[in-house]
Amino acid sequence: MQTSDYKKLVESKAYKDSKDKDTLTHNAFVAYAKVIEKDKLLYFSLSLNQTPLIIKAPSDNKEQKRFLGYEWSNRKGDEGLKELHSPYLSPPF
Numbered sequence: 001m002q003t004s005d006y007k008k009l010v011e012s013k014a015y016k017d018s019k020d021k022d023t024l025t026h027n028a029f030v031a032y033a034k035v036i037e038k039d040k041l042l043y044f045s046l047s048l049n050q051t052p053l054i055i056k057a058p059s060d061n062k063e064q065k066r067f068l069g070y071e072w073s074n075r076k077g078d079e080g081l082k083e084l085h086s087p088y089l090s091p092p093f
Contacts, residue, residue, distance in 0.1 A: 003032060 065071045
């Protein structure tokens with residue numbers, strides 16, 4: 001585990017002075033893993049008993065924009081998603 005929190009723990013005075021470094025390391029790992037596993041459990045529970053829907057998007061960039069109905073603008077002062085047209089005019093695929 002090489003997260004910034006772990007590095008801070010290892011470099012801390014409390015860790016260096018501690019006789020039980022394994023427990024401190026274990027607790028840091030559990031806190032790190034708990035956040036990740038909690039997120040995974042959320043998405044698992046949301047998808048449980050749901051039928052997956054797989055949609056194949058076009059490979060051509062222009063066709064992808066048409067399929068999605070929007071494009072990404074990088075123009076200075078006008079960044080973000082831009083609708084290409086009214087969302088109800090998108091052709092069903």
